[in-house]
Amino acid sequence: MAARPSLGHTGGSAEPARRHRSTPAVTTGGSTSRGTGVELELRGITKRFGSLVANDHIDLKVAPGEIRGLLGENGAGKTTLMNILYGLVQPDEGEIRVDGEPVAIRSPKDAINARIGMVHQHFMLVPVFTVAENVMLGVEPTRGLGLLDRRKARSQVKELSGRYGLQINPDALIEDLPVGVQQRVEIIKALLRQASVLILDEPTAVLTPGETEDLFRVMRELRSGGQSIVFISHKLKEVQAIADHITVIRRGKVVGDRPPTASDAELAALMVGRPVELRVSKEPARPGDVVLDVSDLTVPAEHAHHGAGENQNSVQGVSFQVRAGEILGIAGVQGNGQTELCEALMGLRPGTGAVRLDARDISRASPRDRLRAGIAYIPEDRREDGIVADFSVADNLVLDTYDRPPYAKRIAMDIPAIREHAKSLAAEFDIRTSSIDTPVGTLSGGNQQKVILAREVGRRVRLLLASQPTRGLDVGSIEFVHRRIVEERDQGVAVIIVSSELDEIYALADRIAVMYEGKITGFRPPTVPVAELGLLMAGAGDGSAAGTGPDQAAGAGLEATAPDAVIEAGNPALGVIPVMTTDPVVITHPADGGEADGGGSADGTGGGATADGPATGGQADPA
Numbered sequence: 001m002a003a004r005p006s007l008g009h010t011g012g013s014a015e016p017a018r019r020h021r022s023t024p025a026v027t028t029g030g031s032t033s034r035g036t037g038v039e040l041e042l043r044g045i046t047k048r049f050g051s052l053v054a055n056d057h058i059d060l061k062v063a064p065g066e067i068r069g070l071l072g073e074n075g076a077g078k079t080t081l082m083n084i085l086y087g088l089v090q091p092d093e094g095e096i097r098v099d100g101e102p103v104a105i106r107s108p109k110d111a112i113n114a115r116i117g118m119v120h121q122h123f124m125l126v127p128v129f130t131v132a133e134n135v136m137l138g139v140e141p142t143r144g145l146g147l148l149d150r151r152k153a154r155s156q157v158k159e160l161s162g163r164y165g166l167q168i169n170p171d172a173l174i175e176d177l178p179v180g181v182q183q184r185v186e187i188i189k190a191l192l193r194q195a196s197v198l199i200l201d202e203p204t205a206v207l208t209p210g211e212t213e214d215l216f217r218v219m220r221e222l223r224s225g226g227q228s229i230v231f232i233s234h235k236l237k238e239v240q241a242i243a244d245h246i247t248v249i250r251r252g253k254v255v256g257d258r259p260p261t262a263s264d265a266e267l268a269a270l271m272v273g274r275p276v277e278l279r280v281s282k283e284p285a286r287p288g289d290v291v292l293d294v295s296d297l298t299v300p301a302e303h304a305h306h307g308a309g310e311n312q313n314s315v316q317g318v319s320f321q322v323r324a325g326e327i328l329g330i331a332g333v334q335g336n337g338q339t340e341l342c343e344a345l346m347g348l349r350p351g352t353g354a355v356r357l358d359a360r361d362i363s364r365a366s367p368r369d370r371l372r373a374g375i376a377y378i379p380e381d382r383r384e385d386g387i388v389a390d391f392s393v394a395d396n397l398v399l400d401t402y403d404r405p406p407y408a409k410r411i412a413m414d415i416p417a418i419r420e421h422a423k424s425l426a427a428e429f430d431i432r433t434s435s436i437d438t439p440v441g442t443l444s445g446g447n448q449q450k451v452i453l454a455r456e457v458g459r460r461v462r463l464l465l466a467s468q469p470t471r472g473l474d475v476g477s478i479e480f481v482h483r484r485i486v487e488e489r490d491q492g493v494a495v496i497i498v499s500s501e502l503d504e505i506y507a508l509a510d511r512i513a514v515m516y517e518g519k520i521t522g523f524r525p526p527t528v529p530v531a532e533l534g535l536l537m538a539g540a541g542d543g544s545a546a547g548t549g550p551d552q553a554a555g556a557g558l559e560a561t562a563p564d565a566v567i568e569a570g571n572p573a574l575g576v577i578p579v580m581t582t583d584p585v586v587i588t589h590p591a592d593g594g595e596a597d598g599g600g601s602a603d604g605t606g607g608g609a610t611a612d613g614p615a616t617g618g619q620a621d622p623a
């Protein structure tokens with residue numbers, strides 16, 4: 001790949017015209033026009049990783065101008081299928097056809113030639129390059145990029161952003177852009193390569209509700225231009241809102257096609273192969289002693305961003321307490337200091353003020369000492385902070401504790417104990433992996449998250465600090481994790497849940513704190529109407545928060561846990577939130593066997609359903 005200097009400083013004169021012609025993949029604005037739909041068909045796609053069958057004779061047809069929702073539990077094989085379509089993984093069997101013609105896709109380059117584009121679960125942009133530089137990357141890898149290309153890229157970025165309403169400045173540096181805007185860059189990159197089929201693998205997992213709405217608008221625009229989209233999400237509401245058809249896969253097989261009018265309950269059951277309780281029931285909290293006491297915590301911003309107010313703090317004088325046996329939910333639009341707050345509580349980021357755990361001052365303690373003092377931590381960015389990708393599943397399950405009994409005897413690690421521990425956690429948390437010796441980085445996104453959850457929730461602690469704990473998890477796993485978190489609470493653990501999903505906050509919290517621009521704008525009981533919460537999230541503080549000392553805050557919390565404050569099904573929030581993972585409905589009908597219907601691409605064997613009774617699960621065997 002070209003180094004940065006060749007991108008930015010190629011001199012002042014225009015490049016020769018032949019360079020212009022030598023960039024076939026990037027076309028002039030006019031030829032990225034609409035009405036370029038193709039019919040995509042996958043036939044019998046099969047992919048094995050050792051003994052694990054990630055894709056099992058998958059058939060899928062996507063018409064021009066169609067948005068196809070792809071649903072499936074964690075490890076069902078969605079990403080693998082999309083990676084095959086984009087040439088990143090080679091199938092063992094099966095065929096891909098574009099407009100009826102078989103195509104060989106051995107690399108992303110082949111995919112691009114076949115007019116297939118992909119926006120990855122984890123973006124592949126270069127942070128120190130500009131938007132325009134990034135969209136040009138890979139277009140002309142052998143020669144570096146000239147001024148002409150950069151100009152062209154800038155004008156094409158502008159043209160496309162205008163046409164699809166994708167607000168983007170071609171000269172902005174990627175590292176300065178919010179995630180939602182980075183995603184637009186990825187989409188533009190694919191569009192510039194004339195993608196007729198766009199693969200979006202969990203594009204909304206990291207977006208704010210507003211950004212998600214923007215993305216949906218763009219998707220509809222593309223659809224009306226004849227482009228087709230394969231859209232993967234674990235949020236049923238989103239798939240119902242945007243997809244024309246929904247295909248559900250389970251353990252590598254297509255188990256059904258449904259219209260977007262299918263209910264949450266039906267889709268969830270089809271995905272998981274059993275009824276799912278979409279809202280975990282819980283008793284009112286019985287808060288005990290104060291476990292965590294945070295007073296006047298301020299965390300300086302990491303680096304002042306261009307344009308943003310200088311010397312602004314990420315967290316500004318925050319005070320609160322969490323008691324044993326209660327769940328404090330921290331709500332807020334992403335980027336209002338929640339990440340920095342968690343990192344400061346874990347000692348990963350310097351801050352001023354006092355943090356006490358069980359009345360002991362841990363303000364200066366290292367992250368390791370805080371873990372040992374009894375904090376469990378589920379970080380927001382699992383790939384960065386939660387796992388070591390090259391280490392095995394078993395080793396990742398003891399990352400915090402490997403150097404202590406029972407996993408260590410004097411200086412040596414006790415390998416059999418580690419393995420036993422790993423096997424039982426993998427079974428309990430339904431971690432889908434071919435073996436506990438597999439590098440954790442090869443697990444599906446949701447299963448990586450389950451490894452972290454199993455490690456952190458699977459040991460005895462005083463405080464559980466969980467940031468976006470169910471991001472990327474399927475509905476069945478969310479049910480399980482929510483239940484475990486409530487169990488922890490009921491055993492007297494103090495719990496903090498930071499989540500940008502309001503429904504998750506409503507489902508779990510005994511008391512809600514709202515963050516806005518580094519401050520807590522209010523504490524509320526979980527009966528608070530969503531509109532009021534929305535106002536607090538938009539910065540409409542109620543004054544009481546600013547002066548809320550820890551005692552007042554705790555008082556508010558006790559109020560919030562009065563029995564009549566328990567949230568039940570029918571919570572007003574659930575009808576209003578545009579983007580939701582779950583629903584208050586409790587599904588009662590089983591969806592096994594015969595449910596695997598119906599639609600043209602269902603395999604209809606019924607074997608899929610019988611083969612994955614909840615307890616057995618061939619693929620889940622961690623041995």
Ligand SMILES: Nc1ncnc2c1ncn2[C@@H]1O[C@H](COP(=O)(O)OP(=O)(O)OP(=O)(O)O)[C@@H](O)[C@H]1O
Pocket residue numbers: 049052054072073074075076077078079080081432433434442443444445446447472
């Ligand atoms: N390179 C690999 N080596 C071994 N196993 C793999 C590899 N890639 C994927 N797998 C396995 O294939 C299965 C399907 O994974 P995939 O990533 O396609 O799931 P997914 O449906 O995208 O799940 P999620 O919703 O969690 O993202 C998983 O069990 C995963 O561990």
Ligand SMILES: [Mg+2]
Pocket residue numbers: 078079080121444445446
């Ligand atoms: Mg995936």
